[in-house]
Amino acid sequence: MGKYRGQMIRNTLLLSISLLLGSCGANPPAPTDIAPVDLAALSAAERDSYLREATAFFEKANIVGSPSLVECTLSGGAKTTCFSITVKPVPGDYTPGPWCPRNISDGKEKSGIWLDEGKIYDADGKFLQNLSDFYEDDEWQLFDPATGRVNVTDSKEKCAAAARPDVDEKYNNYCVECQLDYMPAESSVTYVIPVRPVASSNRSRTHGGAGVAINGIRLDEPAPLDAILDAHTLAPFDDCGGHVNLHVGYHYHAVTDCLVDKSGRTSGKYDAPVIGLAMDGYKILAHRLDNGELPGQLDSCQGHSSAEYGYHYHAGAAGSNRILACLSGQQGCSFESSGETCDASVRRGPPGGGGPPPGATRPPPEPG
Numbered sequence: 001m002g003k004y005r006g007q008m009i010r011n012t013l014l015l016s017i018s019l020l021l022g023s024c025g026a027n028p029p030a031p032t033d034i035a036p037v038d039l040a041a042l043s044a045a046e047r048d049s050y051l052r053e054a055t056a057f058f059e060k061a062n063i064v065g066s067p068s069l070v071e072c073t074l075s076g077g078a079k080t081t082c083f084s085i086t087v088k089p090v091p092g093d094y095t096p097g098p099w100c101p102r103n104i105s106d107g108k109e110k111s112g113i114w115l116d117e118g119k120i121y122d123a124d125g126k127f128l129q130n131l132s133d134f135y136e137d138d139e140w141q142l143f144d145p146a147t148g149r150v151n152v153t154d155s156k157e158k159c160a161a162a163a164r165p166d167v168d169e170k171y172n173n174y175c176v177e178c179q180l181d182y183m184p185a186e187s188s189v190t191y192v193i194p195v196r197p198v199a200s201s202n203r204s205r206t207h208g209g210a211g212v213a214i215n216g217i218r219l220d221e222p223a224p225l226d227a228i229l230d231a232h233t234l235a236p237f238d239d240c241g242g243h244v245n246l247h248v249g250y251h252y253h254a255v256t257d258c259l260v261d262k263s264g265r266t267s268g269k270y271d272a273p274v275i276g277l278a279m280d281g282y283k284i285l286a287h288r289l290d291n292g293e294l295p296g297q298l299d300s301c302q303g304h305s306s307a308e309y310g311y312h313y314h315a316g317a318a319g320s321n322r323i324l325a326c327l328s329g330q331q332g333c334s335f336e337s338s339g340e341t342c343d344a345s346v347r348r349g350p351p352g353g354g355g356p357p358p359g360a361t362r363p364p365p366e367p368g
């Protein structure tokens with residue numbers, strides 16, 4: 001969509017401007033280097049402490065087996081110690097969905113959300129009915145005008161054909177959703193993340209996911225809205241900002257209040273609630289502070305330092321379709337199969353995830 005390309009150009013300009021500002025010293029400094037951790041040199045007590053820290057952090061996740069400490073090579077070549085945690089890509093704390101309405105008469109309680117130019121819309125029947133006006137494009141027709149019935153990818157086969165950037169033409173003008181039970185029951189994702197972040201010589205864009213939420217769900221790349229809209233499809237997110245693809249299961253493209261637990265927090269005492277861990281080991285906090293305000297000056301990776309957390313990120317606004325823009329530290333790996341060794345410096349694609357190098361055509365797993 002022309003509208004989107006324009007937006008991308010504007011975003012690129014903004015990014016360039018902020019990078020320029022960064023080089024003039026207007027941005028907070030990047031995190032200072034933290035020495036790699038030598039696994040062989042750790043005492044039993046230190047190992048135990050790292051493992052307990054990781055397990056406690058992900059206490060809301062559906063953890064498979066027990067987290068372990070492993071040697072790993074990060075994206076910048078640093079050899080250090082990572083924890084390896086395997087999770088089911090299903091949240092333990094709520095049931096995902098709904099995504100697509102079944103009829104244009106369905107209200108927002110029967111559907112999820114859609115993101116456009118920083119705003120969140122209920123992807124309800126009315127929204128689907130008005131897509132030609134919304135996108136100023138007469139080719140939108142997601143429903144049967146006679147009955148109001150919405151075209152939904154309501155089988156595993158249809159979801160596999162439509163939930164990818166090169167949408168099968170048969171499913172143009174479909175509302176695309178995949179159900180969690182299309183995934184094999186034994187599906188899991190393994191994250192290998194440094195126990196202590198190691199600074200990177202250059203800020204690298206995220207690939208293969210920005211990180212993992214406290215409930216074990218992937219905090220993913222931006223959804224490829226251009227490809228989705230070009231095929232006249234929508235791939236709505238549920239109200240928690242997540243949807244399912246057949247490769248990584250349920251994953252987030254937006255951080256919403258679902259991940260923000262304010263219980264027991266006192267406004268002003270803290271920065272913002274922690275919602276996840278980035279692939280470089282730095283914590284990701286909610287978009288807004290406890291007092292509802294936006295955090296002060298953030299660097300180009302949406303990071304800054306505070307007394308409580310040291311260097312950390314703040315997730316992008318829920319409507320932005322961008323949880324993190326880049327990472328300041330060296331990234332670990334994520335795998336959709338177990339038993340792999342993390343060497344994020346070798347594969348230039350999504351760390352450990354396989355697929356083409358950054359900048360090449362997007363890999364197929366992404367349904368948006």
Ligand SMILES: [Zn+2]
Pocket residue numbers: 271272285295304305306312313314
């Ligand atoms: Zn902060």
Ligand SMILES: [Zn+2]
Pocket residue numbers: 220223243245251253366367368
């Ligand atoms: Zn997605």
